[in-house]
Amino acid sequence: GRKFGRISLGGLHDESEIRGHRRTYIGAMPGRIIQTIKRCGSSNPVIILDEVDKLTVSNHGDPSSALLEVLDPEQNTTFHDNYIDMEYDLSKVLFIATANNIANIAPALRDRMEMINIAGYLTEEKVRIALDHLLPKQREAHGIREAEMQLSAGAVERIIASYTREAGVRSLDKLLAKLARARAKQIAFDEGFAAEMTDAEIEKILGMPKFLREEYEVGGMTGVVTGLAWTEVGGDILYIESVLTPGKGKLSLTGNLGDVMKESATIAHEWVMAHCEELGIDPKLFETRDLNIHVPEGAIPKDGPSAGITMVTSIVSTYTGRKVRERIAMTGETTLRGRVTPVGGVKEKILAAKRAGIHTIILSEENRKDIAEIKPEYVDGLAFHYVRTNDEVLALALE
Structure with missing residues (x-):
């Protein structure tokens, strides 16, 4: 008041x-x-x-x-x-x-000032905002009746995934306005149309999809591990690959990595070298082979303390030849003692994993509280494993 x-x-x-x-x-x-x-x-x-x-x-x-x-x-x-x-x-x-x-x-x-951090919307929330608020608003602005323009929840989700990369809904609102203008023209020129917009019609109006959705695609490979990343526009999955080549034990990193990720890779490699006997790795390999760690999509800068355990798993998988289990992803940082430390942005990362078709997620024990804050329907069908040490990660992730 x-x-x-x-x-x-x-x-x-x-x-x-x-x-x-x-x-x-x-x-x-x-x-x-x-x-x-x-x-x-x-x-x-x-x-x-x-x-x-x-x-x-x-x-x-x-x-x-x-x-x-x-x-x-x-x-x-x-x-x-x-x-x-x-x-x-x-x-x-x-x-x-x-x-x-x-x-x-x-x-x-x-x-x-007191800081109140407002996170970006989840895809599921954006769909509801679009159907309950944005679409009615655009229909009214363009003089279209509800019976003349309808979108299914699946169509809205495809628009969000294929045409927008944002934390809010501003671009989504513009895309819905574009669809409404196209429908208003069809009404004005007496063109025949079905009330519900089809995927083909949406693609004709909005053009080819700008963004391809990340799908899980590396089942049962050696040295390739799925990590989870937080970006300003929500969560994403990223692959960490490593390979051995003849050499003198040099470690090289590629993929446009920031300082924090470079340090994570160095710590992961040092930890594997220090525990090579327990892991069943021949110490001579460190003198006769070079290791390259690569994170694909080199044009995109990547940084942040959340890929430590992913790198450890990738390195051990490469040195031992043990395959990484199917549909498993992880996020967490590691220390030289092999302790798994918690990371942020868990909510967005979990939802990215679910969208990509991943079933099992490995997290630090201290991130357990973050999962409790996510609505149960969003994490339905996911199995969570909470770990304290690198050994536990490797037992879960490698065959």
């Missing part, structure tokens, strides 16, 4: 936009905060500070420093606006800031 105000901070570079101008200047005005409170007509409104990570610094001062006083509950009881030249109490205002990239917010300002 409170009044609502919105301040867009994108590209704001002048400190006086927040604090106001002194009245000695021509055209002086109060700052955005006081203006919004005046517009709301209430001293305890809810104010959205939109795009707080897009503030820029210029020679007119630093607006993010001016926001420190606004957002600090210890200081904002006496917020000083240059125009009204009096203290104003902002402590009753509820400020909600939005940002896409936390790294762009000044550390001092970040410290004043």
Whole structure:
């Protein structure tokens, strides 16, 4: 029941936009905060500070420093606006800031705020949003009756998988608008059509699919292990391959890997060398063979601490010749002691594995709590194994 105000901070570079101008200047005005409170007509409104990570610094001062006083509950009881030249109490205002990239917010300002991380939608959630909200909205905007345009849940899911790569639903909304425009044209020109759009019709309007869905395709191979990765637009599966070549024991890494993944590979290799006798690997192999570890899709940069156990499994499989079990995927980091440590983004990774047709997933014991937060229907048909050490991973993953 409170009044609502919105301040867009994108590209704001002048400190006086927040604090106001002194009245000695021509055209002086109060700052955005006081203006919004005046517009709301209430001293305890809810104010959205939109795009707080897009503030820029210029020679007119630093607006993010001016926001420190606004957002600090210890200081904002006496917020000083240059125009009204009096203290104003902002402590009753509820400020909600939005940002896409936390790294762009000044550390001092970040410290004043409580972080609420909103994850991207799952495919299943996007389908419901599209059918319950976006499609009715587009039908209304294009003057189409419900009986004249319908999409099945399967068709919407194929549009999401084949044409979009995003955390939200903005691109999906544009694609549905494109379909609605095509249908509106058919109605206007009295062209014959069926109410429910077919896959062939959708492909004709939207063009060839932009993205191919990741499908599991490496059953029963040696040295190829399926890992799980988190991306900004949801989860994905990735393959980690390794192969031995004649040489002098050199380790080489390919596939556009970041520093963290390179370190994971080195740790995995060192751990295998240290435990070669228990694993049944001839120590002479380390002197007479080079090892290459490759993560396909070299054009895409890959980084993050979640491929440690996948690399260990791939390396052991290559050295011992033991095959990797069918339809199994894993995510977790490893230490030199062989301990499996937890990783983030578990929810998105699990759903990516399920979409790709994987049945068994290996996770760190400490990630067990993350699975409890996923709705049971999303993890139906998946078997989870929680591990503490690399030995447990290898027992589960290798034949």
